[in-house]
Amino acid sequence: MKSLKKYILLLLSCAALTVSADDFGGNISVELSKKLSKKVDISLEEEVRLTQNMSHFDRSATTLGADFKLLKKYHQKLQVQFLQVSMTEKQMMIS
Secondary structure (H helix, E strand, C coil): CHHHHHHHHHHHHHEEEEECCCCEEEEEEEEEEEECCCCEEEEEEEEEEEECCCCEEEEEEEEEEEEECCCCCCCEEEEEEEEEECCCHHHHHHC
């Protein structure tokens, strides 16, 4: 029963919905993290945004990150994000 509650909570926290008068969209994201040692963690996150009643791709973001604890008092974090954005017909005409 506990595992079912965890999955439901995971699904609710992964999907964020936005609603307007004539359209709604959503964000779906998944994050994986791995502890490599006591001082190093890595993570990978993928986020997809959908529009037009969840039927059209809007953008995708991939984030790769690393957390370091090289000194006792300080944490260092490095993240790189790659974006892929969909262009609508209006945006293509303007550019």
